[in-house]
Amino acid sequence: MDRYLLIVSTVCFLVAIGHTALEMRGGIFRPMRFNFFAVGLGFIFQTAFLSIRGHALGRCPITNLFEVIVFVAWSIALFYMLVGPGYRLSLMGAFTAPLVVLLQLFALLAPIDKPHPVRLRANSWLEFHASIALVAYGAFALACIAGVMYLVQERQLKTHHLHSIFYHLPPLTDLFAAITRLLWWGFALYTLGLISGFFVGEPLPWIQITCAIGVWFLYGLILQGRYLHWFAPKRVAALCIIGFSAALTLLWGITFTAQTHTP
Amino acid sequence: MNLFCVGLSHHNADVEAREYFAGHVESDRALRNCGCNEALVLSTCNRVEVYAACEKRVSTDEIARCLVRDDLPHRFAPPFYRYEGEKCAQHLFRVTSGLDSMVVGETEILGQAKKAYEAARATGAAGRYLHRLFQRAFRVAKQVRTHTEITRGAVSVGSVAVDLAHKIFGDLQNCKVLVLGAGETSERTIRALVSRGVADLRVSNRSPERGEALALAVNGRAIAFEQWLEQCREVDILITSTASEVPLLWQEKLAPMLRERIDRPLFIIDIAVPRDVAPDVNALDGVYLYDIDSLQSIAEQSLATRRAQVAAAEQIISQHVAEFGEMITLGLNCPVQSSEHPTVGIVEQGS
Numbered sequence: 107m108d109r110y111l112l113i114v115s116t117v118c119f120l121v122a123i124g125h126t127a128l129e130m131r132g133g134i135f136r137p138m139r140f141n142f143f144a145v146g147l148g149f150i151f152q153t154a155f156l157s158i159r160g161h162a163l164g165r166c167p168i169t170n171l172f173e174v175i176v177f178v179a180w181s182i183a184l185f186y187m188l189v190g191p192g193y194r195l196s197l198m199g200a201f202t203a204p205l206v207v208l209l210q211l212f213a214l215l216a217p218i219d220k221p222h223p224v225r226l227r228a229n230s231w232l233e234f235h236a237s238i239a240l241v242a243y244g245a246f247a248l249a250c251i252a253g254v255m256y257l258v259q260e261r262q263l264k265t266h267h268l269h270s271i272f273y274h275l276p277p278l279t280d281l282f283a284a285i286t287r288l289l290w291w292g293f294a295l296y297t298l299g300l301i302s303g304f305f306v307g308e309p310l311p312w313i314q315i316t317c318a319i320g321v322w323f324l325y326g327l328i329l330q331g332r333y334l335h336w337f338a339p340k341r342v343a344a345l346c347i348i349g350f351s352a353a354l355t356l357l358w359g360i361t362f363t364a365q366t367h368t369p
Numbered sequence: 370m371n372l373f374c375v376g377l378s379h380h381n382a383d384v385e386a387r388e389y390f391a392g393h394v395e396s397d398r399a400l401r402n403c404g405c406n407e408a409l410v411l412s413t414c415n416r417v418e419v420y421a422a423c424e425k426r427v428s429t430d431e432i433a434r435c436l437v438r439d440d441l442p443h444r445f446a447p448p449f450y451r452y453e454g455e456k457c458a459q460h461l462f463r464v465t466s467g468l469d470s471m472v473v474g475e476t477e478i479l480g481q482a483k484k485a486y487e488a489a490r491a492t493g494a495a496g497r498y499l500h501r502l503f504q505r506a507f508r509v510a511k512q513v514r515t516h517t518e519i520t521r522g523a524v525s526v527g528s529v530a531v532d533l534a535h536k537i538f539g540d541l542q543n544c545k546v547l548v549l550g551a552g553e554t555s556e557r558t559i560r561a562l563v564s565r566g567v568a569d570l571r572v573s574n575r576s577p578e579r580g581e582a583l584a585l586a587v588n589g590r591a592i593a594f595e596q597w598l599e600q601c602r603e604v605d606i607l608i609t610s611t612a613s614e615v616p617l618l619w620q621e622k623l624a625p626m627l628r629e630r631i632d633r634p635l636f637i638i639d640i641a642v643p644r645d646v647a648p649d650v651n652a653l654d655g656v657y658l659y660d661i662d663s664l665q666s667i668a669e670q671s672l673a674t675r676r677a678q679v680a681a682a683e684q685i686i687s688q689h690v691a692e693f694g695e696m697i698t699l700g701l702n703c704p705v706q707s708s709e710h711p712t713v714g715i716v717e718q719g720s
Contacts, residue, residue, distance in 0.1 A: 263537065264651065266663045268670065273521055277539035278634060335631045338654040 111155040118148030122203040141199030149183040166233040172219035181244025239299030245292030253346035376418030386447040397494040399435035409489040422498035465510040474519040474675040522671025527561035550611035551583040573597040609645035619647035
């Protein structure tokens with residue numbers, strides 16, 4: 107039953123993509139109020155899915171790779187709802203929806219929704235540690251999306267070939283400000299998640315700890331480079347994309363080891 | 370009730386002809402005296418039009434007489450056009466949507482139409498017929514702007530530069546601008562930037578007198594020509610338009626300065642011919658170089674896009690015209706009296 111909610115949610119995000127594609131085909135881009143509502147509706151169904159799954163498990167629904175991916179997709183939609191309208195990044199929905207659809211389609215189609223071999227005991231610190239780190243992934247994902255938008259806009263300005271999308275993308279400086287803030291939000295939440303890991307009261311596999319610290323160092327380096335002027339904004343935008351791709355891969359590693367490791 | 374429009378525009382009359390008929394304060398009263406129950410004069414630099422509703426037919430000649438200035442030369446008969454009923458509505462919808470403008474898609478006309486309507490309403494010259502017509506016209510214009518790209522992009526070099534600056538920096542209020550060379554085009558570009566909030570303007574010119582004069586005119590400050598390069602460390606926008614035969618700025622010269630401002634973009638508008646800035650400067654990170662050709666090409670691209678949107682706009686208009694036509698047949702119609710014909714020299718169009 108809960109999977110149907112996730113399917114409906116995916117359809118909502120697909121509708122947002124379809125709407126954007128149609129607008130692109132017509133050569134017209136307008137401020138995406140429609141996209142905001144489509145993503146918002148998708149977010150409600152995601153929340154319903156996670157809520158039902160959470161009640162069934164009696165804990166935060168991040169016990170296998172399937173749930174972890176859905177939780178990351180939910181975090182992305184959450185950050186879009188918070189950040190998109192706030193920073194007037196009207197087109198962010200058009201860029202957010204494909205990433206969420208990709209994650210949810212993978213979660214739905216791949217045979218990864220396997221119950222954890224052992225029913226996990228509720229551990230509020232462990233749940234807080236894992237969930238806050240995944241919410242941080244939402245911020246990193248949005249920073250990655252803003253990075254893509256930055257590179258698209260920058261390329262058009264450099265090459266002097268202005269597509270219809272150019273007139274609806276935010277200014278470069280606004281995008282860069284959004285990237286910086288999202289990186290800070292992600293980094294702060296991830297740090298909180300790491301610190302809370304020390305209070306879990308259970309031994310965690312060393313590979314998990316290494317991967318988590320690796321992601322923390324990666325984003326710390328991007329922020330350091332941004333403030334010490336090591337990287338130009340274009341490089342920061344590109345690093346946000348590379349960073350999130352790496353973080354997503356490491357997340358898979360962390361979840362995989364967590365599933366095989368039973369405390 | 371007979372609803373019609375009589376007018377002159379840039380399509381059929383030159384500015385000299387339009388000048389003689391530009392609306393004046395007494396127009397509304399004069400029009401009502403000649404038999405119009407409701408009358409509104411839309412007078413802009415590109416058109417002089419009267420929209421009116423009356424029970425009996427008022428000839429184009431009579432309307433022209435109400436508008437004309439006393440000093441009209443003898444035998445001067447400009448070709449007025451006349452649209453009635455649905456055609457009148459269609460014409461107004463096209464006008465407010467910017468389809469009839471000299472620059473397709475310009476939005477200034479909508480504001481002018483709103484002002485004219487407000488003025489006529491305040492004096493009681495516009496009643497319920499013109500109210501319905503104009504409210505519908507404003508609705509159509511809004512719909513056309515929302516559902517098509519008719520207003521997209523800038524169509525002049527100055528406004529393209531401003532649009533690009535906005536897409537790089539967002540709010541232009543805190544931008545620092547250096548103008549190198551006090552030419553006419555750079556002055557126009559500065560004025561366009563000032564209109565969008567730019568306050569920090571610096572002008573540098575080989576001849577200090579001209580530089581100072583331009584600085585004074587745009588409320589900026591003059592910089593000695595020898596110091597312009599140093600300013601590149603600080604400024605966000607550089608506009609160059611000198612008469613130099615060789616480039617004044619190239620990659621090796623600019624690159625060291627950019628290291629200190631790695632997170633701040635530099636937008637260079639090179640309007641000079643021959644160019645003041647070597648093209649390889651565009652390859653530098655954070656530098657966006659546009660010369661006169663690239664600005665003009667964007668302006669032309671925007672104009673082409675606007676023209677391509679005309680068909681979509683016409684479709685929206687035709688739907689509204691049909692709806693408005695039904696309204697006319699239900700209550701706003703008045704048979705045209707065949708005895709009235711335009712006098713010699715007055716060309717009528719539409720039905």
